[in-house]
């Protein structure tokens with residue numbers, strides 16, 4: 174089973190839910206796909222066993238074979254290659270490594286060379302398997318690294334995906350294929366605005382989802398009313414507590430600081446697993 178944890182905006186407590194859920198389920202695996210800023214490791218503190226770089230193939234043009242026909246530039250939907258009168262420029266930072274230009278070059282003038290975009294670390298913490306990706310500084314191509322992280326999905330186990338915040342391409346790459354998505358929000362106007370956008374994305378992708386309201390006692394009732402109106406199950410509410418905030422600031426999970434919360438997160442998992450949302 175794949176359960177992704179997402180949020181329309183950052184800072185809602187998405188990683189808190191992902192980490193505590195993963196730590197509450199025996200023999201689960203967490204995959205941190207927030208590759209631009211992974212931080213689930215701060216709370217899990219896994220023992221890292223392996224680290225490997227991730228590459229994408231980018232074009233390299235042999236100008237002695239090139240006749241500057243412009244075909245490569247026409248087929249690149251990312252504007253990552255430009256053909257001048259007597260030159261071809263490759264903008265590697267824009268290249269998605271799709272291979273279209275080298276495949277369609279009529280002169281066979283393009284070969285692909287590997288460009289490192291980041292790395293993956295794999296580890297464990299007692300009963301929890303851990304995988305995360307980390308994008309190199311200045312690198313923009315998160316989706317290929319997210320795909321590389323998702324290759325570690327255990328098809329027979331419970332996989333918790335910590336998705337990036339927002340509703341852009343890296344989020345879609347992270348959550349697609351999920352059996353269920355938990356949207357974490359907070360009951361504020363900004364939180365609701367971004368929740369509505371995230372709900373639209375999930376409905377388009379056809380992924381079953383529910384909502385966790387974090388800091389549920391700060392803010393207003395509009396988020397609850399929206400969920401009610403849209404028939405979206407509210408799976409769990411986490412109150413604002415100074416001890417939870419203090420644990421977070423020390424890099425300590427909720428269930429470690431307040432062990433009674435283990436049961437609360439286990440109940441969240443049971444609801445998601447069984448599809449019983451009342």
Ligand code: SF4
Nearest residue numbers: 239241242243245278
């Ligand atoms: S498609 Fe090939 S031959 Fe044409 S401009 Fe690009 S690299 Fe040169």
Ligand code: SF4
Nearest residue numbers: 249268269271272274
């Ligand atoms: S590999 Fe794809 S994205 Fe990169 S330059 Fe070629 S066509 Fe564009």
